[in-house]
Amino acid sequence: MTIGSHLGEFHGLPAFTFPDAGDTPADVSALPSPDSVAWRIAVDSYDAKEEWEQAFARFLEAVDTRQVRALIVGAWSNVYDSGPDAVIGALVAARGQLPALRGLFLGDIVMEESEISWITQGDVTPLLDAFPDLEEFGVRGGNELVFPAVRHERLRSLTVETGGMPVEVVRGIAGSDLPALVELDLWLGTSEYGGDADVADLEPFFAGTRLPNLTRLALCNSEIQDAICTALASAPVVARLEVLDVSMGVLTDEGATALLTGQPLTHLKKLDLHHNYLSEALRTRLLETLEPAGVEVDADPEDADSDEDGDGEVWRFVSVGE
The missing domain is CATH 3.80.10 (Leucine-rich repeat, LRR (right-handed beta-alpha superhelix))
Structure with missing residues (x-):
């Protein structure tokens, strides 16, 4: 895309x-x-x-x-x-x-x-x-x-869209004090275009201590989406979120299963996983588990595609790269 x-x-x-x-x-x-x-x-x-x-x-x-x-x-x-x-x-x-x-x-x-x-x-x-x-x-x-670490008293929404977010930018945002922030939307991208952050660099977002008012968190468009979802399964910030967005990335059954079997998600208003590489069985499980609790779930694969090379290795892609 x-x-x-x-x-x-x-x-x-x-x-x-x-x-x-x-x-x-x-x-x-x-x-x-x-x-x-x-x-x-x-x-x-x-x-x-x-x-x-x-x-x-x-x-x-x-x-x-x-x-x-x-x-x-x-x-x-x-x-x-x-x-x-x-x-x-x-x-x-x-x-x-x-x-x-x-x-x-x-x-x-x-x-x-x-x-x-x-x-x-x-x-x-x-x-x-x-x-x-x-x-x-x-x-x-x-x-x-x-994006070095800053403090801003009134910012309520921060969006950074990239095809590859440099690790120093991730660390700068993660180290920022944004006490009024309600919505954080980060397109982390792929290493091919400079997205060199690891899941450990996202730890301040998982803890949420610098973001006391956060209710919508998007860590998306990432080639490490499975690792992100695995970390979110026990992340303290999730308990106070209304919207969790892990869409647009290379999300497979491994990451979605970790998220679904981790801490409860039934308090969410929306879980966004669109553009994914989930099996039909796991999509069905997500919907059957969360929709009865009132959670809006977007598990649409949305044209996520993959390639297989001559050695049988499968390549999957984030939604927005180049």
């Missing part, structure tokens, strides 16, 4: 793409109310008419940014070759003009602009430092991504 569509909504608001340099409406009143949409600001990733910072400057002039609640950063020029340092610098410099900003997504970039593992990122944590009232933060792309 690849990412073929831009975000349709973010932070509970419909996404609206700010007009580019070639078709800016003459009448500013044609734009939506500043607080009614999540503003997506992007330029062409190839042969851009302007740099992202110039598009953002036009946005600051055209919109009453004091009311803007959510921003989506789309492609900047040469995303496959250049990181977002200038983008982040422009956002940090404009923090005083964005007092109502509560949602920020960096890298709403689709396949035609750059494959996820070719998006060049950088240190994204200055955005968290600059916006202490931020409630939702998302990042796409793991190439050169940096």
Whole structure:
């Protein structure tokens, strides 16, 4: 699977793409109310008419940014070759003009602009430092991504989407103090694209001590999904979750059996395992065990495929890699 569509909504608001340099409406009143949409600001990733910072400057002039609640950063020029340092610098410099900003997504970039593992990122944590009232933060792309441990008092949702998440990023997020965080969504990816974390690096998430308010945990899109599920079977954090997401990865009967025979899961509202390599018997067992307790279970294999080489070895794949 690849990412073929831009975000349709973010932070509970419909996404609206700010007009580019070639078709800016003459009448500013044609734009939506500043607080009614999540503003997506992007330029062409190839042969851009302007740099992202110039598009953002036009946005600051055209919109009453004091009311803007959510921003989506789309492609900047040469995303496959250049990181977002200038983008982040422009956002940090404009923090005083964005007092109502509560949602920020960096890298709403689709396949035609750059494959996820070719998006060049950088240190994204200055955005968290600059916006202490931020409630939702998302990042796409793991190439050169940096995320040292931070403390943020108000962040409620953190999403990091990669085809391969560097271990230092995993450790940085795991070492962060996020007392208000309710939702954590990490696409761990594959070692082929830099996802070199081991299950031991995820231990702080299993303990949950730095995430006292967490109710939704997604550790997904991973080639070590079986090991993750085995650890989750006895992880203290599971007892207070409402949603557990271990989807999009290389999940087999081994990991799902460990999860199902571990601590009780009947308190969950949803268990998401879509895109998996489970036998039909185990899918049936999951549904028959958990659905009567009121747990919504998504065990759809969703086109998960595998290859067998000439030596009989079976290769299985995460949902989003390159």
